[in-house]
Amino acid sequence: KENGVAIDVVLQVKAPDGGEILFEEIRSFIERLKSLEKFPIQRVSYDGWQSVGELQLLKKVGINAELQSVDRNSEAYDTLKALIYKGQFESYWHSVLVRELEELVLLPDGKIDHPVYSLRRSLEEDGINKGSKDVADAVAGCVNLCLKYGKNSNFTFGFAGMPDISAVPPG
16 A cells, blocks of 8 residues: 545636736635645645735745745646546546646646647637636645655545455465
8 A cells, every 4th residue: 555645626716808817815815724724734845926925825824835836846646637647636626636737748848838739629618718727736746745744544545444465464
């Protein structure tokens, strides 16, 4: 048995047309999940874009928070891909996440990026024909942090209640 990752929630936050994402509302949502709803949030990461102040405010209320970029190298995506292939990644169906993961492009410099155009996004989602990878970045980053900080022998993938066949003597 090996460690794996199960995704409970994927939340995509979009700015309203002509507006901006309200970071204070995101921070308040995270704080509410942890304190009022007792959701076991262990760590929050931001990709660096306009996030230093938000990280400081989360740390001030006792939430572990850090910068994490999945754009500098392919480590987070390589980790996610390995878990998917080994059957150690679980998530519910999130159409944007699935589309973004399926459309990822490997650039000549080794970085992972979104395609220039996405016909599926333009036809099936929001009518925008530009590719995206924000949700995929968040999930890849989450998976990377889970394995980095959350290694726990109590959370393994395998058949619950089934004996480890390597421990059963022959005959």
